[in-house]
Amino acid sequence: MTEALSAEIDVLPEVRETLKRPQLLIIGDHEVAAHSGETFDTLNPSTGSLLARVAHADRDDVDDAVRIARAALEGSWRMVTASERGRLLNKLADLIDAQAGELAQLESLDNGTPVGVTRNGLLPGVAAHFRYFAGWADKIDGTTIDTGMPGMSVQLQREPVGVVAAIVPWNFPLTMATWKIAPALAAGCTVILKPAEQTPLTALALGRLALEAGIPPGVLQVLPGLGETAGAALVEHPGVDKIAFTGSVEVGQAISRVAVGTMKRVSLELGGKSPSIIMADADINLAIASAASGIFFNSGQVCSAGSRLLVQSSVFDDVINGIVGAAEQIRVGSAFDPATTMGPLISSEQVDRVSGYVELGRGDGGRVLTGGTATNPNGFYYQPTVVVDAPATSRIVREEIFGPVVVAQPFESIESLADKANDSPFGLAAAIFTRDARNSHHLSRILKAGSVWVNCYGYVHPAVPFGGFKMSGAGRDGGRESLDQYLETKAIWTNYAW
Ligand code: NAI
Numbered sequence: 001m002t003e004a005l006s007a008e009i010d011v012l013p014e015v016r017e018t019l020k021r022p023q024l025l026i027i028g029d030h031e032v033a034a035h036s037g038e039t040f041d042t043l044n045p046s047t048g049s050l051l052a053r054v055a056h057a058d059r060d061d062v063d064d065a066v067r068i069a070r071a072a073l074e075g076s077w078r079m080v081t082a083s084e085r086g087r088l089l090n091k092l093a094d095l096i097d098a099q100a101g102e103l104a105q106l107e108s109l110d111n112g113t114p115v116g117v118t119r120n121g122l123l124p125g126v127a128a129h130f131r132y133f134a135g136w137a138d139k140i141d142g143t144t145i146d147t148g149m150p151g152m153s154v155q156l157q158r159e160p161v162g163v164v165a166a167i168v169p170w171n172f173p174l175t176m177a178t179w180k181i182a183p184a185l186a187a188g189c190t191v192i193l194k195p196a197e198q199t200p201l202t203a204l205a206l207g208r209l210a211l212e213a214g215i216p217p218g219v220l221q222v223l224p225g226l227g228e229t230a231g232a233a234l235v236e237h238p239g240v241d242k243i244a245f246t247g248s249v250e251v252g253q254a255i256s257r258v259a260v261g262t263m264k265r266v267s268l269e270l271g272g273k274s275p276s277i278i279m280a281d282a283d284i285n286l287a288i289a290s291a292a293s294g295i296f297f298n299s300g301q302v303c304s305a306g307s308r309l310l311v312q313s314s315v316f317d318d319v320i321n322g323i324v325g326a327a328e329q330i331r332v333g334s335a336f337d338p339a340t341t342m343g344p345l346i347s348s349e350q351v352d353r354v355s356g357y358v359e360l361g362r363g364d365g366g367r368v369l370t371g372g373t374a375t376n377p378n379g380f381y382y383q384p385t386v387v388v389d390a391p392a393t394s395r396i397v398r399e400e401i402f403g404p405v406v407v408a409q410p411f412e413s414i415e416s417l418a419d420k421a422n423d424s425p426f427g428l429a430a431a432i433f434t435r436d437a438r439n440s441h442h443l444s445r446i447l448k449a450g451s452v453w454v455n456c457y458g459y460v461h462p463a464v465p466f467g468g469f470k471m472s473g474a475g476r477d478g479g480r481e482s483l484d485q486y487l488e489t490k491a492i493w494t495n496y497a498w
């Protein structure tokens with residue numbers, strides 16, 4: 001912990017205590033240093049200062065964790081009844097609720113999301129996600145099939161897929177971890193969580209809470225570390241049965257290539273370049289407010305961010321003026337300043353990446369109507385940015401920026417719109433703003449996207465599957481579909497007429 005924290009930021013005493021303790025790996029029911037003794041630094045993006053040094057897991061630590069995860073899978077966790085699994089997940093949800101204040105502060109110190117948003121917008125969803133999957137734990141059943149073969153019974157049995165490595169990003173650290181852990185544990189799997197190197201702190205807190213809830217040691221272990229060390233070791237390890245990943249397309253592809261070697265199951269939630277479509281008949285104020293929050297929420301560091309704005313020509317100027325106005329209302333600042341409505345980006349690398357895209361867009365003829373600048377040398381801040389006139393081929397229009405940058409394009413008619421909206425390698429989400437149900441029904445059928453929001457943006461719920469078409473990934477988080485990804489199906493053929 002640094003003096004900078006005590007001087008600048010008002011946090012709960014529990015959070016100060018947490019930051020004072022060594023941030024170690026959670027293996028079995030122990031908190032241990034890495035075999036190598038190595039650590040890495042996690043920073044506070046609101047100030048750029050050091051928040052904590054964290055044990056850096058590598059191959060030997062992964063070996064330990066996988067061995068213990070497998071022993072728990074076949075032993076202590078298997079002995080726990082399905083309804084008891086549900087009870088334990090509910091207990092964990094209760095502990096999360098009870099400590100939501102501390103968890104939110106720790107998370108916002110680590111990732112820069114305004115603390116009120118983390119506390120009131122995100123933490124309740126984390127607990128709700130555990131509760132939803134707690135309800136599934138004792139409702140996983142099989143079926144029988146009538147093959148018509150005399151003397152033969154066929155029974156389908158669902159079994160946990162095994163040891164799961166959950167590799168998650170920094171934009172919503174607890175939420176992303178929970179989206180993997182909750183269904184995996186409900187299904188009876190064991191999980192090794194590898195948080196992003198930028199945001200390891202709440203993952204460790206969650207690991208400690210799971211033990212406190214009474215979840216047996218080895219069922220949820222936490223291995224902070226870099227992607228190329230801890231992450232890669234998990235992906236290569238033959239004792240890991242499944243990788244559940246959220247992050248960049250490049251890493252998702254790399255993981256898939258390696259995982260095929262041992263035919264690990266892989267589910268991927270990758271990036272997006274999701275369109276917000278505003279028809280001339282829309283409620284324009286609703287559309288402006290929703291589309292603005294669709295791109296600027298969490299500083300644009302959202303896989304489903306509405307980073308392409310497609311606006312019907314007759315209302316283009318009004319909508320763009322409205323979005324620019326919304327951008328200029330935003331107060332960019334520290335996650336712990338109550339006046340802040342948009343926090344910093346996660347890192348200086350991310351600021352460079354975002355400003356690099358904006359410069360590329362300018363070079364391609366794009367006009368920056370507002371924003372386009374990094375601010376405040378002490379934190380990782382970037383102004384909300386609106387770009388028009390960039391050609392459809394420009395990288396600023398095609399690639400995921402993962403920052404508060406929206407590129408706007410006009411369209412003439414609904415006929416020309418669908419091709420434009422689907423003209424992306426990604427297919428994570430889309431939003432349609434219209435008062436005409438014919439438009440929304442027509443478009444929601446033809447849009448290639450895993451989530452389509454009509455007259456709203458960004459809703460998620462534990463019961464509703466979330467994930468991507470095309471390059472945005474494979475598999476779904478949330479809902480029954482998510483649970484299925486942590487189960488194998490076994491067909492048992494019994495000849496009862498031998
Ligand atoms: P990343 O994909 O490198 O990181 C995500 C997770 O993967 C982290 O836990 C990281 O440690 C791990 N990882 C990295 N390399 C790995 C490897 N070789 N094997 C196993 N695990 C590995 O993403 P990064 O670098 O943090 O962000 C870069 C860009 O990725 C962003 O600008 C954004 O476009 C995209 N991204 C998308 C996210 C989403 O929610 N879909 C989340 C985070 C980033």
Ligand code: MG
Pocket residue numbers: 042043044045051109110111198199200
């Ligand atoms: Mg951090």
